[in-house]
Amino acid sequence: MTSLKGISAEMWPYLRMTVPPGAESIKDLEITPGKMLFHSRIYLFGFLPIDHSDLTLIEIRDGEGFVEESPMGSMKLWRHDRRVVTTANGSRIIDYLTFEPRWVKGVTAWFIHTVFQHRHKVIRRRLNEISA
DSSP: OBBBBHHHHHHHTEEEOOOOTOOOOOGSSSOTTTTTTEEEEEEEEETTTEEEEEEEEEEEEETTEEEEEEOOOOOEEEEEEEEEEEEEEEEEEEEEEEEEEESHHHHHHHHHHHHHHHHHHHHHHHHHHOOO
């Protein structure tokens, strides 16, 4: 959940985010709740610059999730609350998203939904490979 390579793998091929040189995990960075961790450029399909984000964690719950509220060029509001819940069969990842796009709201909502469906498929596949 904190691996920057893992986060990148979740978003690929739709999006690519830049990260600080040498950082492999969010835990490599100095985390102060509510303070920007780093500035990131966001590329559509890995090469087309479409946005930027000042990645900001409001809360981090070790092994249980996080709350991210990052100022973004394309959003008036972006809040991503990820929770990892223990179930009888293992774990369940739940993403609560609150966002307000600055423009093309319908297309943006569809795209974010598509990206997060993809992210969950990647996570399931990665966890199945680990447990096999």
